[in-house]
Amino acid sequence: MRGEYHSSDHYVAPPEPPTSRRPPVATVGPLGWVRANLFSSPINSIATIVMAIILGGLLWLALDWSIRSAQWGVVFNNLRLITSGLYTRSEIWRVELIGALLVMLTGLSLGIWGYVSRGVFLTVAVSLAVILGVLLIGARIGEPTLYMLAEPERTPASLVFLGTQGDEVSFEIEPLTDLEAINARPLGYIENQSRTDWSTRAREARDGTLDLGAYNLHLTAALFRPDGSPVTRDGAPVRIAATPDDAGSTQTVELPRTGWYKLEVVRDDEANDENAGYAWVKVRGVELLPSQSELLAAREVEYGPRPTAARALLAEEAAYRYEGTRTFAEFISLQVAPFLSTIALEAVVGTALFLNGWVIGILGRRERRVRRTTLAAWVLSVPVILLLLGGIEGSRALPAVPSIQWGGLLLTMLLTVVGIAASFPLGVALALGRRSDLPVIKLVCTLFIETIRGVPLITILFMAKLIVPFFWVGLSDLDMTVRMMIGVTLFSAAYLAENVRGGLQIIPHGQIEAARALGMNPLLMTTLIVLPQALRAVIPAIVGQFISLFKDTSLVAVVGLFELVGIVDIIVSGQPIYRPYQREAYIFIALIYFVISYAMSDVSRRLEASGAGSVHARR
Amino acid sequence: MAQSNSNEPIIVCRDVNKWFGNFHVLKDINVEIYPQEVVVIIGPSGSGKSTFIRCINRLEEHQEGQIIVDGIELSHDVRNIAAIRSEIGMVFQQFNLFPHLTVLHNISLAPRYVRRQPRRDAEQYALQLLDRVGIPEQARKYPGQLSGGQQQRVAIARALAMQPKIMLFDEPTSALDPEMIKEVLDVMKELAQSGMTMLVVTHEMGFAREVADRIVFFDEGRIVEVGTPEHFFTAPQHDRTKLFLSQIL
Ligand SMILES: Nc1ncnc2c1ncn2[C@@H]1O[C@H](COP(=O)(O)OP(=O)(O)O)[C@@H](O)[C@H]1O
Ligand SMILES: [Mg+2]
Numbered sequence: 001m002r003g004e005y006h007s008s009d010h011y012v013a014p015p016e017p018p019t020s021r022r023p024p025v026a027t028v029g030p031l032g033w034v035r036a037n038l039f040s041s042p043i044n045s046i047a048t049i050v051m052a053i054i055l056g057g058l059l060w061l062a063l064d065w066s067i068r069s070a071q072w073g074v075v076f077n078n079l080r081l082i083t084s085g086l087y088t089r090s091e092i093w094r095v096e097l098i099g100a101l102l103v104m105l106t107g108l109s110l111g112i113w114g115y116v117s118r119g120v121f122l123t124v125a126v127s128l129a130v131i132l133g134v135l136l137i138g139a140r141i142g143e144p145t146l147y148m149l150a151e152p153e154r155t156p157a158s159l160v161f162l163g164t165q166g167d168e169v170s171f172e173i174e175p176l177t178d179l180e181a182i183n184a185r186p187l188g189y190i191e192n193q194s195r196t197d198w199s200t201r202a203r204e205a206r207d208g209t210l211d212l213g214a215y216n217l218h219l220t221a222a223l224f225r226p227d228g229s230p231v232t233r234d235g236a237p238v239r240i241a242a243t244p245d246d247a248g249s250t251q252t253v254e255l256p257r258t259g260w261y262k263l264e265v266v267r268d269d270e271a272n273d274e275n276a277g278y279a280w281v282k283v284r285g286v287e288l289l290p291s292q293s294e295l296l297a298a299r300e301v302e303y304g305p306r307p308t309a310a311r312a313l314l315a316e317e318a319a320y321r322y323e324g325t326r327t328f329a330e331f332i333s334l335q336v337a338p339f340l341s342t343i344a345l346e347a348v349v350g351t352a353l354f355l356n357g358w359v360i361g362i363l364g365r366r367e368r369r370v371r372r373t374t375l376a377a378w379v380l381s382v383p384v385i386l387l388l389l390g391g392i393e394g395s396r397a398l399p400a401v402p403s404i405q406w407g408g409l410l411l412t413m414l415l416t417v418v419g420i421a422a423s424f425p426l427g428v429a430l431a432l433g434r435r436s437d438l439p440v441i442k443l444v445c446t447l448f449i450e451t452i453r454g455v456p457l458i459t460i461l462f463m464a465k466l467i468v469p470f471f472w473v474g475l476s477d478l479d480m481t482v483r484m485m486i487g488v489t490l491f492s493a494a495y496l497a498e499n500v501r502g503g504l505q506i507i508p509h510g511q512i513e514a515a516r517a518l519g520m521n522p523l524l525m526t527t528l529i530v531l532p533q534a535l536r537a538v539i540p541a542i543v544g545q546f547i548s549l550f551k552d553t554s555l556v557a558v559v560g561l562f563e564l565v566g567i568v569d570i571i572v573s574g575q576p577i578y579r580p581y582q583r584e585a586y587i588f589i590a591l592i593y594f595v596i597s598y599a600m601s602d603v604s605r606r607l608e609a610s611g612a613g614s615v616h617a618r619r
Numbered sequence: 620m621a622q623s624n625s626n627e628p629i630i631v632c633r634d635v636n637k638w639f640g641n642f643h644v645l646k647d648i649n650v651e652i653y654p655q656e657v658v659v660i661i662g663p664s665g666s667g668k669s670t671f672i673r674c675i676n677r678l679e680e681h682q683e684g685q686i687i688v689d690g691i692e693l694s695h696d697v698r699n700i701a702a703i704r705s706e707i708g709m710v711f712q713q714f715n716l717f718p719h720l721t722v723l724h725n726i727s728l729a730p731r732y733v734r735r736q737p738r739r740d741a742e743q744y745a746l747q748l749l750d751r752v753g754i755p756e757q758a759r760k761y762p763g764q765l766s767g768g769q770q771q772r773v774a775i776a777r778a779l780a781m782q783p784k785i786m787l788f789d790e791p792t793s794a795l796d797p798e799m800i801k802e803v804l805d806v807m808k809e810l811a812q813s814g815m816t817m818l819v820v821t822h823e824m825g826f827a828r829e830v831a832d833r834i835v836f837f838d839e840g841r842i843v844e845v846g847t848p849e850h851f852f853t854a855p856q857h858d859r860t861k862l863f864l865s866q867i868l
Pocket of ligand 1: 639642644663664665666667669670671686868
């Protein structure tokens with residue numbers, strides 16, 4: 001073939017193998033990863049850079065909008081609606097109790113069976129620190145200026161507000177005597193009517209139909225307590241008396257006590273019977289109150305009735321609109337801090353309960369009794385939760401709350417959890433039935449699965465609403481929420497059955513033979529050998545199904561139930577001031593959906609990775 | 620391992636016939652196997668060896684003839700099948716361990732759920748068996764983490780955990796790398812010496828010669844020749860047997 005062999009064809013390795021060396025630096029670590037994955041080729045580098053620019057730009061736009069101009073009040077002033085819908089106000093403690101129960105049980109179970117990574121603890125600690133920190137910082141950042149227009153027709157007017165002792169409140173009068181002054185856009189909260197007037201006048205001034213130079217306003221602005229006595233500083237009443245020539249200086253006062261105050265702006269008709277012209281009345285240091293009537297009522301109970309006056313205007317959110325772009329500090333104090341202050345108590349209590357349960361779980365994980373009790377508590381929690389939610393007809397301690405009032409996140413989670421808990425066994429049973437040797441069972445299961453899969457969910461929900469009672473009168477009394485649960489469950493079970501069937505198909509026949517050879521009956525074989533392997537193999541598909549079930553619950557809005565998405569309609573129809581801010585509400589709700597879905601798929605990934613006994617680990 | 624005390628056969632096959640569709644896979648099988656006997660079945664691929672031993676624990680159904688195991692005739696009666704399966708252990712070519720369970724659970728599962736033994740007893744016995752097959756340290760591992768030879772030894776332990784009277788082996792070493800075959804055969808030898816009744820399908824002629832009491836030669840669905848190893852390897856009678864031996868030896 002190749003002729004003669006020489007001694008150079010003979011090779012013997014040296015007796016000692018070479019020592020192992022570390023790989024070159026540029027191929028390992030973060031730098032190596034970036035090189036290998038983001039800049040491995042010119043095309044990849046270009047793609048990386050382009051995508052970074054696009055993503056960065058989008059992120060910038062989103063942040064810019066949400067910090068500088070979005071109005072998140074629609075979210076944080078309606079958290080109760082968002083979380084529990086129209087659940088009876090005085091009974092809301094029941095929902096909170098359920099939340100507390102579940103948080104504690106979760107902590108306990110994680111302590112016993114789970115493993116909470118340090119990262120999770122760090123995240124929770126940091127979040128709590130941020131919540132409390134922002135609250136502290138937010139309280140220190142001053143409130144933006146309130147603008148009201150003083151003008152011949154609507155003055156005198158009074159601003160009624162709630163002040164805290166030690167707050168520094170200041171006010172000033174800024175005459176609008178030339179075009180430049182009236183064209184300057186105010187920055188802060190502008191009273192709604194003033195805003196309309198101002199923009200009309202500014203247009204007229206530009207057109208030349210209004211002569212700003214004919215400014216001739218005598219105004220007095222003074223601060224009063226609810227009983228009508230003036231607020232004084234160094235013994236003198238705090239007031240500005242502005243003449244056409246001298247607008248007076250800014251008045252600043254530290255409020256003597258907590259309670260209602262009234263800033264009265266009066267036109268001095270005696271000094272001047274030809275008052276004309278326009279001026280801004282600017283007030284700093286006053287916090288706008290949430291406009292919900294029940295909150296306002298609560299404040300009157302706490303601080304007494306608010307002062308009345310001619311043309312009194314309450315410093316409430318509904319009467320003002322933020323104008324201009326916010327600074328980051330204002331974003332923190334106006335948007336983030338109020339939001340966090342509404343959830344701070346719940347966050348702290350929730351964390352405490354969770355830690356409590358977790359510590360008990362850690363300590364008791366070796367005790368059979370603790371484990372048994374925890375399992376029993378989960379099982380027991382189902383009827384307890386339903387009883388707490390629904391209440392008892394005619395009971396005084398636990399009056400019934402009709403399920404039609406359950407809404408928001410509460411309803412979404414309820415539909416999801418019930419849907420998952422009920423559709424899982426049903427789906428598994430259908431999958432097994434479809435593979436059954438008995439033709440009748442097989443036919444029924446196949447028919448059910450294919451029928452449900454051939455119909456959109458919304459149709460099934462409508463059927464649950466309309467057609468079912470038509471077929472069987474006994475069902476017409478059935479609660480709408482329960483009907484929706486059934487609809488969602490049946491739908492999810494059909495898809496789940498197909499996923500599980502996929503898992504059953506990949507179980508090698510040898511597994512079944514081995515089980516039979518060991519004398520197992522079909523029931524043992526299914527529960528001990530087939531299902532554990534089949535289900536584990538299709539965890540991603542099953543969790544995917546559960547995630548879509550979670551999102552699909554939003555369709556129950558079509559039958560008049562208001563879950564997380566539908567609740568936005570309730571918010572804006574009840575409170576028209578929030579109509580312009582539906583965008584913010586939907587974004588927040590999208591965030592909730594995302595966080596929960598992400599958590600679910602994360603759990604699925606962990607489940608998949610845990611244990612070496614997956615089918616894929618077979619050699 | 621001589622044919623001992625009892626003269627009553629533990630397995631009796633009378634005129635067993637089986638078809639897969641129209642394909643006549645077992646033809647008039649007649650054989651009797653005595654307690655503590657080791658019978659090795661050899662024969663070319665596709666001759667029906669696996670089908671035959673699978674009929675004995677009813678993984679396959681025969682259509683004609685009788686199979687009587689330990690006095691119980693195999694029929695459609697579910698109780699009979701359950702009773703017989705719990706007396707017969709089986710070891711497969713592909714191990715068929717349960718991949719989602721640890722070695723310990725693989726072995727103790729059937730005793731716990733089929734025999735309803737307390738968990739602690741079942742696991743203790745499982746550990747003894749692991750010791751017996753030479754891998755006591757692997758109890759907490761999953762099958763996927765073991766070598767082929769170790770997996771097959773676990774499979775043997777799993778079958779023994781039900782304390783069977785008879786063990787069936789269907790080519791237990793055919794899926795193994797050469798260096799692992801011996802460890803499995805050693806376990807089987809030890810088992811044979813302990814007096815277990817064994818029915819072994821194998822191509823390991825060394826094992827057959829050394830351990831078997833009798834050798835059964837299968838071809839095209841029938842038994843062609845039965846004899847002791849000396850007779851079988853030194854003086855085969857049938858032409859088909861001679862041809863087969865000349866091909867493999
Ligand atoms: N489930 C089955 N269906 C149809 N034919 C089968 C089946 N199992 C085995 N056979 C056929 O029966 C014959 C005997 O198979 P088998 O008993 O596995 O042979 P061996 O184990 O001796 O190699 C082969 O021809 C095989 O193709
Ligand atoms: Mg075979």
